[in-house]
Amino acid sequence: MYYPIFTSFIIGTIITHEFLRQYYPEEYKIYAFVVGYNSLYLFSKFQIFFNKFYKTIEIHVIPFYDEYSKKIYPFLEEIGLKEKQIRKDIKLVKNGMTTKFFKKDELEFLKRLKPHFDGTFDIIVYTDYDNVAENGKMNKVIYSEIPENLEYNVANTSFILSEIFIDNSDAQCSYKIDFSSEKYNYFVVGNKFCRHFITYFLRKHYNHIYKDHLKQLMEHDYVLKIIDNNVNMLDLCKMKVLKINGEDCLVEDFKEKEYRVYESDLYPKFRVEGVINALEESNKEESEKLYESVKMSESNMDDSYVKL
DSSP: OHHHHHHHHHHHHHHHHHHHHHHOHHHHHHHHHHHHHHHHHHHHHHHHHHHHHHHHIIIIIHHHHHHHHHHHHHHHHHTTSSOOOOOOOEEEEETTEEEEEEOGGGHHHHHHTGGGGTTSOSEEEEEOOTTOOTTOOEEEEEESSOOSOOOOOBOSOOEEEEEEEEEOSSSEEEEEOOSBOSSEEOOBTTOEEOHHHHHHHHHHHOHHHHHHTHHHHHTTOOEEEEEETTOOEEEEOTTEEEEEOSSSEEEEEOOOOEEEEOOGGGSGGGOHHHHHHHHHTTOHHHHHHHHHHHHHHHTTSOOEEEEO
């Protein structure tokens, strides 16, 4: 539909250009100069107006919208006009991917089922949605086990530079990464930047790096070079862990966790997946029954441990 009109416009423009250039060359030059100058002038004026307009929106409208959204969205969710958003406060992470997530108020129930989650995650990531900074930054806490509570302290440390080096088939690639940005902050006392966390972190916040080097990251084949706020130069490979302290950070050796191993055929109906599904459906009564059944089955088997 639009193709013939566009073609006709182009042909008409070319014919007009050639006609004016041959029969009215002097007038055409002056006309072209005036039109070009005025077009540039109008474009500049429009750009200035647009920048001022956007700045006004950014200063006055966006903050009002954000404040309005915080007040009106919960009300719309309560009356059923907006679908309720399920907050992913606590994430169980395996091989860099979130396998399950739970709400903050389900922590006590998870603690009761602690033995039955062994081997189902590498790390746990807790996002504190209740204490978001004024700039929108959220603190993120890393756990290697299901925590007793979710209390934490923000560390008074940072990195001057953090860069990850990954060997490719033909060359070594390097990328600058930040563990604190406008949206998140991983500088929390007790956080450990181990190889499981690095894989999750890149998949979550630097997905292009994760996709380009999936094989190397699954094998934890990388070197993380850091210059901290005390101008210490640190190199971390897959066998090292960086622990965040209050005022500095410390490099430790990576230690694999010990997990309990259960013979799943002793209680096939009461595996962790069933407990999690019951919990996600908010059917706490059914989950309690599953929990008691698992405990009864557990008493009839031997404990054994394996290193993963």
